[in-house]
Amino acid sequence: KAGVTQTPRYLIKTRGQQVTLSCSPISGHRSVSWYQQTPGQGLQFLFEYFSETQRNKGNFPGRFSGRQFSNSRSEMNVSTLELGDSALYLCASSFAGTGGINEKLFFGSGTQLSVL
Amino acid sequence: AQSVTQLDSQVPVFEEAPVELRCNYSSSVSVYLFWYVQYPNQGLQLLLKYLSGSTLVKGINGFEAEFNKSQTSFHLRKPSVHISDTAEYFCAVIPAYGGATNKLIFGTGTLLAVQP
Numbered sequence: 001k002a003g004v005t006q007t008p009r010y011l012i013k014t015r016g017q018q019v020t021l022s023c024s025p026i027s028g029h030r031s032v033s034w035y036q037q038t039p040g041q042g043l044q045f046l047f048e049y050f051s052e053t054q055r056n057k058g059n060f061p062g063r064f065s066g067r068q069f070s071n072s073r074s075e076m077n078v079s080t081l082e083l084g085d086s087a088l089y090l091c092a093s094s095f096a097g098t099g100g101i102n103e104k105l106f107f108g109s110g111t112q113l114s115v116l
Numbered sequence: 117a118q119s120v121t122q123l124d125s126q127v128p129v130f131e132e133a134p135v136e137l138r139c140n141y142s143s144s145v146s147v148y149l150f151w152y153v154q155y156p157n158q159g160l161q162l163l164l165k166y167l168s169g170s171t172l173v174k175g176i177n178g179f180e181a182e183f184n185k186s187q188t189s190f191h192l193r194k195p196s197v198h199i200s201d202t203a204e205y206f207c208a209v210i211p212a213y214g215g216a217t218n219k220l221i222f223g224t225g226t227l228l229a230v231q232p
Contacts, residue, residue: 004159031218033218033219035222040224042122042223043160043206043225044222045219045220048218055217056218056219058219090160092218094218096216097216097217098217099210099216099217099220100165100210101167101210104162105218107152107159107161108159109157110159
């Protein structure tokens with residue numbers, strides 16, 4: 001069974017540009033959540049989707065958005081990039097979206113975004 | 117709201133020595149607790165979790181953690197570490213009755229550096 005796939009693995013952008021990151025969950029999983037990982041801040045929750053609906057959102061500005069498609073694949077978009085957006089963006093998937101309580105949460109290897 | 121504190125950003129230890137990684141949390145409601153490990157250039161993997169019952173939880177790779185409600189702690193321990201345990205370790209919580217969500221609250225992580 002293939003794991004959670006995130007593309008691209010690395011991305012370099014300049015300030016003011018926008019970027020789209022992709023996440024393909026494990027086959028059959030309906031829940032996808034996104035986290036931003038930075039040194040010193042750890043992982044911070046961005047948002048989560050379940051069956052194409054955004055179910056929860058973290059405390060990030062409106063420049064950060066996402067969506068989920070009917071095949072459960074998800075994309076996140078960051079517009080008007082700032083230097084502080086440089087981070088590893090992780091995606092996680094599960095079947096029921098219960099946070100790994102009664103099921104396992106699977107993480108992808110992430111997309112490393114560098115904003116110059 | 118919940119928060120997680122991992123006071124040690126880095127813990128150096130010699131191979132075959134015991135180690136304890138500390139985690140304290142703050143929450144006005146009951147929470148479930150998790151420890152995840154992140155090896156270089158990889159996503160997060162679940163080490164262990166505490167949902168209820170015995171406060172001593174055993175996980176993969178010889179790790180265990182003890183839940184202490186009065187001290188709001190969930191420290192991770194291993195009696196004898198190996199070079200291969202070098203990784204970043206994250207403590208996380210999720211509200212016990214918060215409904216279906218993948219919104220985990222993570223600590224800032226502890227880098228375990230095992231030296232020969």
